[in-house]
Amino acid sequence: MSPGSGTDFSPQITKLDGGCCKGSGVSAMEDQNADTSGNFNQMSTGKPQEISRLCEADIGIISIKSPSDETPGFLPVFRSGSFSDKGPKQYMEDEYICVDNLCEHLDAAETFPSPAAFYGVFDGHGGVDAASFTRKNILKCIVDDSQFPSGVKRHLRMLLQRTMLIANAGDSRAVLGKRGRAVELSRDHKPNCTSERLRIEKLGGVIYDGYLNGQLSVARALGDWHIKGSKGSSCPLSSEPELEEIVLAEEDEFLVMGCDGLWDVMSSQCAVTMVRKELMLHNDPERCSRALVKEALQRNTCDNLTVVVVCFSPDPPPKIEIPRSHKRRSISAEGLDLLKGVLNSI
Secondary structure: OOOOOOOOOOOEEOOOOOOOOOOOOOOOOOOOOOOOHHHHHHHOOOOOOOOOOEEEEEEEEEEOOOHHHOOOOOOOOOEEEEEEEOOOOOOOOEEEEEEOOHHHHHOOOOOOOOOEEEEEEEEEEOOOHHHHHHHHHHHHHHHHOOOOOOOHHHHHHHOOOOEEEEEEEOOOEEEEEEOOEEEEOOOOOOOOOHHHHHHHHHOOOOEEOOEEOOOEOOOEOEEOHHHHOOOOOOOOOEOOOEEEEEEOOOOEEEEEEEOHHHHOOOOHHHHHHHHHHHHHHHOOHHHHHHHHHHHHHHOOOOOOEEEEEEEOOOOOOOOOOOOOOOOOOOOOHHHHHHHHHHHHOO
């Protein structure tokens, strides 16, 4: 993957190991009350029946200090909208999560930084099983993991000053809208990417025509146990996410998360420009998501489409004022006569 020009990216690679717990994340796609604890216990002992396919994940966790704990200044207000469409595919294999108030959802106001939010886009391949399983369990894994107090919770402590954490495995993408400029917060894990290619070849994998072992178009994903082999064995297909952490500032206006069905036909900058224009018209993140999906369909995308737009302010983005030049420019009398002659001859 090669991020768009002008995008600085130097993420730290960190692995998030998971456990299981009760409860579930919020999804706009499926009833979250389904019991998946049995599936998750099965996952720890071997290949589960439900996880026989592939899922690419893009996850966003946002948390800030409460107003009473920090000095006055920029205070993000989280609100989101999402939309999905199966596109030209026969089946819909994407899933997503939108939780604007994580503390309320988990009923953990005393133990969790507040306010906080959680968002995820899961791009399934070869079936929806892996994406659905991930959507149902990812938040539970993070919160109730046995190492949460000393491990993952350390990250949450860092999410105390308007900090946003993005975790990505696959080619779903998260893009920040920064006063009209697109800033990519995740990398597309393609087999032909130099760092991924070197890792794959070191572990004995091969790349045929851009596909890992001639089968997968991504170098990192959840699922596909037939490629990964037994737990602990070296495998060119990695489920380890890359993390990017940033501190939100007042010029950071919104986040766009989407599966590759969007990014295959649209640049990050184009998506940010569209969302900003839409927000200035109606200030509705859900309508922004719909607009992106509609545009991708008009551009003949070949995949399922899922888009999540997260705004950091209750107000629409301000109009960008282009400063006027203070230089005075004039044309000579001779030049003016020449211009008049040209115009008269037309």
